[in-house]
Amino acid sequence: MDERKRDSMIAYLRHRMDEFGIRPDDLAAAIASEETEQKEARYRSATGNTWSGEGEMPQWLKQATSAGQSIEHFELSSKAARTVQSARAGVDWRDDPFAGTPLARGQRQ
Structure with a gap:
């Protein structure tokens, strides 16, 4: 993925996270809990x-x-x-x- 596409995707994801009230800390916590739950x-x-x-x-x-x-x-x-x-x-x-x-x-x- 080239840098322009990557930056565009990051901007889109940040916009959607703001739209749904998801903070980066919420996302990090969810990812961490999934890793510990893996069987x-x-x-x-x-x-x-x-x-x-x-x-x-x-x-x-x-x-x-x-x-x-x-x-x-x-x-x-x-x-x-x-x-x-x-x-x-x-x-x-x-x-x-x-x-x-x-x-x-x-x-x-």
Whole structure:
């Protein structure tokens, strides 16, 4: 988004906030409370999408289950999640031949 569009959007949002009596502090408090209310992920896809199991099932999980995959396939156990995190922490990247390359950073040339 270029700077002119960004400034225009900010002006629009400020105008709408004034119109409804929303102060920046109100917005910051609402965002902070949403962050603390986020539930721990109960389901995770291979691409990193997560779902707590509450509310409507997300589209990625609906598609997978309608394609025949069981929901249990995506379920995380807290022990399994800790195992994956500890395994990543113990990886020694010093001998990685791609370290520092655009490939390692996920960039395309």
